[in-house]
Amino acid sequence: MMVKLPQKVIERLTKTINKFQKVLQVAKDRDVNEANTVIIVGDILSDIFGFDKYTEITSEFAIRGTYCDLAIKTDDKIQYLVEVKAIGIDLKENHLRQAIDYGVNQGVQWIVLTNGIIWEIYKIQYNKPIDHDFVCSFNLLEINPRRADDQEKLYLLCKESLSKSVREDFHERILNVNRFVIAAIIQTEDVINIIKRELKKLCSGLRVDNDEIESIIYNEILKREVLDGEIAARAKQRIKRVISKSLKKASVEKIDEPTIQKIIGAQPSEKPLQEE
Structure with a gap:
């Protein structure tokens, strides 16, 4: 776990989660519609995640002629938008595109897509x-x-986490520490x-080249x-950028003084006069 939760948040989570699990199960069994699901989600945002229902949770948030189901706003800033689907509907790619469009049109970075049971968090x-x-x-x-x-x-969506860099730190970690990035590094x-x-240490005189090792890694x-896929391609591109940046930095650090003087248009420093 990356962050230590305040005790009051832990107590609130343990007190309210069980209550809403019962509410959600009943709603799922009844297959309630989207409007009723929005009401439940609003209560969850208030009771579980700690936002004031009347001043920090906005329903039917207007965005360029259309409406996002819910918006979380604190200190005159939209913290994240919440797009809600009926509890019996599986969250799909077109739902995500709709939520992302809302975020982009409003200039918001954080988006939540939910049907009350499944909660998905995205960062634009x-x-x-735009990605x-x-x-x-x-x-x-x-x-x-x-x-x-x-x-x-759960803490990522809690009011108490907004004053810290909790969301950003979590995002950076999952962006860098995952199977796709590690595979790209390998x-x-x-x-x-x-x-x-290391292979050559196992057997004296062993002949093996990089292409052979790379083929085994890739194929076996x-x-x-x-x-x-797209995520793997992104990870490879990310690693390439880091390596390229590192090589450029190393190249600059290795330039000797005469070359530096030449670059800046000066002459190399003269040798000190020898004493007679």
């Missing part, structure tokens, strides 16, 4: 083109408020060179799911 990246990162998800019927990992996910030349060095060790 305002790059060119988004999946941060985490949890099932409110199955979550255990006494388990550290579950507490951490395929880098530096790591392959280390493997080659790593799973296809961490090698192919």
Whole structure:
């Protein structure tokens, strides 16, 4: 667990989660509609996550001629938007696109997509083109408020976490510490060179090249799911950028004084006069 939760938050979570698990189960069994699901989600945002129902939770938040179901606003700033679907509907890609569009049109970074039971958290990246990162998800019927990992996910949406860099720190961690990034690192030349060095220690005179090691890693060790697809491609590109930046920095640091003087248009420093 990355962050220590305030005791009052832990107490609130353990007190309210069980209550809403019962509420959600009844609502699921009744297959309530979207409007009723929004009401339940509003109560969850208030009772579980600690926001004031009347001053910090806005229903039917207007965004350029359309409406997002809920918005969390504190200190005159939209903290995140919540797009709600009926409790019996599975969350799908088109629902996410709708939520992301709301966020982009409002200039908000954090988006929550939920049907009351499943909660998905996303962060919009305002790059060119605009993109988004999946941060985490949890099932409110199955979550255990006494388990550290579950507490951490719940805390991301709590009012008390907004004054800290909790969301940003969690996002940075999942962005960098995951199977796709680790798989990309394993395929880098530096790591392959280390493997080659260790292999040569096993047998004197062993001849093995980088292509052979890379082929074994790619075809026999790593799973296809961490090698192919958009997320894997992003991870590889991220590692390439880091390596490229590191190489540029190292190249600058290795430039000797005469070269530096030449670059800046000065002459190399003269040798000191020898004493007669």
